[in-house]
Amino acid sequence: xxxxxxxxxxxxxxxxxxxxxxxxxxxxxxxxxxxxxxxxxxxxxxxxxxxxxxxxxxxxxxxxxxxxxxxxxxxxxxxxxxxxxxxxxxxxxxxxxxxxxxxxxxxxxxxxxxxxxxxxxxxxxxxxxxxxxxxxxxxxxxxxxxxxxxxxxxxxxxxxxxxxxxxxxxxxxxxxxxxxxxxxxxxxxxxxxxxxxxxxxxxxxxxxxxxxxxxxxxxxxxxxxxxxxxxxxxxxxxxxxxxxxxxxxxxxxxxxxxxxxxxxxxxxxxxxxxxxxxxxxxxxxxxxxxxxxxxxxxxxxxxxxxxxxxxxxxxxxxxxxxxxxxxxxxxxxxxxxxxxxxxxxxxxxxxxxxxxxxxxxxxxxxxxxxxxxxxxxxxxxxxxxxxxxxxxxxxxxxxxxxxxxxxxxxxxxxxxxxxxxxxxxxxxxxxxxxxxxxxxxxxxxxxxxxxxxxxxxx
Numbered sequence: 237x238x239x240x241x242x243x244x245x246x247x248x249x250x251x252x253x254x255x256x257x258x259x260x261x262x263x264x265x266x267x268x269x270x271x272x273x274x275x276x277x278x279x280x281x282x283x284x285x286x287x288x289x290x291x292x293x294x295x296x297x298x299x300x301x302x303x304x305x306x307x308x309x310x311x312x313x314x315x316x317x318x319x320x321x322x323x324x325x326x327x328x329x330x331x332x333x334x335x336x337x338x339x340x341x342x343x344x345x346x347x348x349x350x351x352x353x354x355x356x357x358x359x360x361x362x363x364x365x366x367x368x369x370x371x372x373x374x375x376x377x378x379x380x381x382x383x384x385x386x387x388x389x390x391x392x393x394x395x396x397x398x399x400x401x402x403x404x405x406x407x408x409x410x411x412x413x414x415x416x417x418x419x420x421x422x423x424x425x426x427x428x429x430x431x432x433x434x435x436x437x438x439x440x441x442x443x444x445x446x447x448x449x450x451x452x453x454x455x456x457x458x459x460x461x462x463x464x465x466x467x468x469x470x471x472x473x474x475x476x477x478x479x480x481x482x483x484x485x486x487x488x489x490x491x492x493x494x495x496x497x498x499x500x501x502x503x504x505x506x507x508x509x510x511x512x513x514x515x516x517x518x519x520x521x522x523x524x525x526x527x528x529x530x531x532x533x534x535x536x537x538x539x540x541x542x543x544x545x546x547x548x549x550x551x552x553x554x555x556x557x558x559x560x561x562x563x564x565x566x567x568x569x570x571x572x573x574x575x576x577x578x579x580x581x582x583x584x585x586x587x588x589x590x591x592x593x594x595x596x597x598x599x600x601x602x603x604x605x606x607x608x609x610x611x612x613x614x615x616x617x618x619x620x621x622x623x624x625x626x627x628x629x630x631x632x633x634x635x636x637x638x639x640x641x642x643x644x645x646x647x648x649x650x651x652x653x654x655x656x657x658x659x660x661x662x663x664x665x666x667x668x669x670x671x672x673x674x675x676x677x678x679x680x681x682x683x684x685x686x687x688x689x690x691x692x693x694x
Contacts, residue, residue: 237442238401239538239570245436247395247417247424247594391433392629394420396594398436402538407564407571409581409602412591413617413625418574421591422540425572426456441537452482455531455569457524457560459543464527465515471526472496472511475533482534498529502559521552525559532563539564542574557583578617582606590614593628593636596655600664610658610666610675612641612685618677635669643689645669 395417402408410418424434438444441453458464466474475495480486486494492511499507502525515523524544531539544560545553557580564571564584575581581588582602590598590605590613598611609615616622622640632639638648647669658664658672666672674684
């Protein structure tokens with residue numbers, strides 16, 4: 237039985253990051269020239285609680301209420317009308333924000349501020365931009381509080397009927413350009429964004445979860461480490477809190493000792509000193525190593541990683557990939573990876589699914605993908621001959637790749653090809669109308685592709 241079985245997964249997310257307000261204040265139309273972080277007519281209401289995570293106390297805020305471990309916000313807060321601000325934060329007549337994410341005047345009311353994880357508060361308080369301190373909250377779209385209108389603009393389907401399995405101790409990569417559906421697929425499995433409409437069957441360790449949940453059996457590494465690190469708490473304290481949330485019998489001192497050990501395991505320079513630092517004082521590579529330590533701290537059965545080396549220098553990114561590979565080998569943890577890099581997927585996984593426009597277009601072992609591809613999209617990605625991908629909202633009929641494909645045939649625009657076997661054993665499958673013999677990067681395969689190519693005269 238596979239550790240993770242996903243069948244016919246479909247994900248639809250809002251077509252814009254701008255929240256659609258419920259119209260709680262009659263006659264007040266939302267301004268289109270400001271961001272969600274500046275909007276003062278948020279329907280959050282008075283005392284909306286922050287969503288809890290490992291490192292946020294989930295404090296709520298009202299008029300002068302407390303947020304994120306007592307950092308007062310809004311009118312009546314420690315800083316008066318400006319509210320309390322974190323590192324380098326600034327505030328206007330109302331809300332405040334940690335680490336410099338200021339919220340302006342707090343909108344029309346200006347009597348509240350941002351707080352906690354993806355929450356806003358105060359009487360007309362400001363709504364944050366989603367960059368809170370829980371797992372992957374930098375990727376969240378704003379969600380109105382429970383009980384209010386959750387209507388959103390017409391959605392965009394970003395994952396279209398994807399099925400795959402990850403065996404215990406095995407590894408699988410979803411590879412494609414940004415917007416191809418791989419990243420959106422793994423985000424949906426852990427409930428990001430919360431506004432996404434997800435359908436399909438997901439079975440983890442033999443049971444179907446009641447919702448898109450994440451527990452200690454699943455570790456997550458996101459592309460932006462600061463999205464999960466609390467800017468106002470030291471690294472050691474955050475790791476210790478995570479350890480105690482998993483091991484309820486661990487004392488404070490034991491958890492802090494284990495935190496230093498975890499930092500040593502991910503090869504952080506001077507782990508004891510690093511445990512006493514705040515996130516903003518560390519390099520991006522060190523913060524990503526800390527995030528990997530958090531992912532492996534509960535000894536998970538499955539690691540879900542999305543672009544773990546994104547935004548890092550080449551040498552630092554290679555070191556991060558080597559670290560994940562070593563920790564996986566030592567712990568036997570399974571891996572589900574989403575990346576746009578075939579090199580990273582080849583180095584970390586045993587199987588690759590190529591994604592395009594939300595569809596799986598080719599599945600094979602890494603060596604087959606790199607040296608004997610069948611689908612033209614895989615070939616173009618290997619040769620770096622692709623331009624900018626089209627919007628996910630404008631997927632053509634037939635094969636989704638046919639408008640960019642150099643081997644288009646009339647059938648390509650009329651009917652979408654199924655994912656079918658290229659070889660008899662089923663290890664290599666491709667969704668393309670080209671003959672199965674047209675595989676590889678050599679001249680013979682290219683001549684065969686060109687011979688079967690019949691561009692539509694229209």
